[in-house]
Amino acid sequence: MAAHQGDDGPRIHAEALKQFVIDVLESYGMRAEDARISADVLVESDLRGIDSHGVPRLAFYATRLGDGAINLDAELQTVRETAATLTLDAQNGFGPPMAYRAMERCIAKAKEAGVCLATVGHSNHYGIAGYYATMALEHPGMAGISMTNATPLLVPTFGAVAMLSTAPIAAAFPAGVEPPFILDGATTAVAWGKVEIARRQGKELPPGLVVDAAGRTVTDPFAAVALSPLGGERQTSGQKGYGLSLLVEMLCSQLSGSVWSRYVSGSRDNPPRPSDTSHAFIAIDVTAFQPLEAFTASVDAMLRELRATPPAAGHERLLIPGDPEREAYADRIERGIPVHPSVIADLRALGLERGVRVPF
């Protein structure tokens, strides 16, 4: 549920985009397998309609790779391991392949112990949190949860400075015949991409989403310098979104032995330094709790009844978490991914710079 761009543009098929991303990443010396995983994470984000985290982000990753700020030879290192936990160190490797392998190991351990909590320190931006949560759905009866910290963007309740991050929480639980339950959202009210879209469109934002340099709630996207927590101001319980962001911080940076969001580096540090982003993953084998058929039948019944809830005045139907992403996916896998002309121009320039064939 990060920013959906909304702008239409020429449509490019997922496979063409993926190949382009792979070629660009490999041009920096990234291993083929890592480039394949990373391209899948990025383009999957576009397919799900989360444009803020898809190929428009490739230039950001390219900057980091070009700066030598990422270790392309990194191997995911096991720092500590128990029956149901993993402490992993990404050694400043590229985020998506490191996170992918961490979630794979987390799932494998949950098959043995019923549940596994894995933390990854010293990593980089990993794309959409939801990608790793939904990896669990490829294994019968497996549920997944994924969280990450990031660069400071969230201003705590009554504060004036961004100290925490958008700290998303994603979760995926299997159903039977119904679509699975999928949640993917920042603990800030919105992602920064929403502010950029409002600037482009010259539109005010609803109150409670962003703050100015003094920590005041503003609606002018050009005055905004940072994000409010989910819930907005104190009177609408913004301290809860902020508390959830801090919970994500505890699980990611504190359990992994990495740095907290305040010290996570983005692409703007000069000279570039390691990002030190950290992640946390949970895999849950639902069959450790319930027989699979009983579980999926119960989830199906609940989701079906939720879907049939009478809508509020002025609405045709309820919003079901995951539905917007599924609808975007169905449309985009078929018709291609709409890419904004300015993003296409950026991608073409990047392709030219890297000596990579641009298939669009």
Add this chain to the structure above:
Amino acid sequence: MAAHQGDDGPRIHAEALKQFVIDVLESYGMRAEDARISADVLVESDLRGIDSHGVPRLAFYATRLGDGAINLDAELQTVRETAATLTLDAQNGFGPPMAYRAMERCIAKAKEAGVCLATVGHSNHYGIAGYYATMALEHPGMAGISMTNATPLLVPTFGAVAMLSTAPIAAAFPAGVEPPFILDGATTAVAWGKVEIARRQGKELPPGLVVDAAGRTVTDPFAAVALSPLGGERQTSGQKGYGLSLLVEMLCSQLSGSVWSRYVSGSRDNPPRPSDTSHAFIAIDVTAFQPLEAFTASVDAMLRELRATPPAAGHERLLIPGDPEREAYADRIERGIPVHPSVIADLRALGLERGVRVPF
């Protein structure tokens, strides 16, 4: 962070209140140990300033006990167990002692496996979620998370009917010399108690907290029939609070094999039927991830720096999760718990009815 009453009243010392609660609960035939745990959970809520879940709730519990809707002979039953998971059945026992014993077992297993996820089905209202999360802090290096479903009160985004519950998420992580990180809040914008307080005070509520019978956002507390998710309406990302409530539902009711919030029974069903509330607990041994001294030093440094963040215009300092509860505790353990005169009258009537000495 549930509703703080704000109203002052005569102050009663915690121990006197606890003994009264024990006597009332035992008058219904509750076992001494169960009554002691339950009184501790209730009065701890008052001590933390969460008046909506403290002794003002005793009448609600008494109604359920008087109706015979709770099984006082219930034993916490193990339905399924793996290295790091527990599926428990409370057999319609009283919420607090069942939840207390579940969290104790969850912590013991986390000491072995590094982490444990325990679910409890067929239980009853368990009081504040935070009580069970903070139980972990009594064990060196242990962190705790606690969640529960409840009767339907949350109206999903674009819906007109309450289908989910306030579904609180509580978490407690140890620090070193700093106070620990404690989070305790509903995934709705506010608890229902906030509506009752606004009615008593004749005040409007901020937009985005409550909805009327057609699912429309309203500010008149007398028009409110149900709660909005944390985040409020769709434009301020209420779908995220709703998604988190559904995640809590998955972990509590679906993993425990109990019923979802829609079918959880409160005190108003006639004839009374089992509540079928369900809970989920997570215990995390932080030493499975990091050496304890490194972890607590890192958490201390982060919390100290967060506390020192420059405040926003018009505020003296940042809000730190857990601080309001700690401040209420320090005041109330010393000076007694302020109890609203109408609550005192209710408690006296209950004492008289149950033949129990009223020490206030």
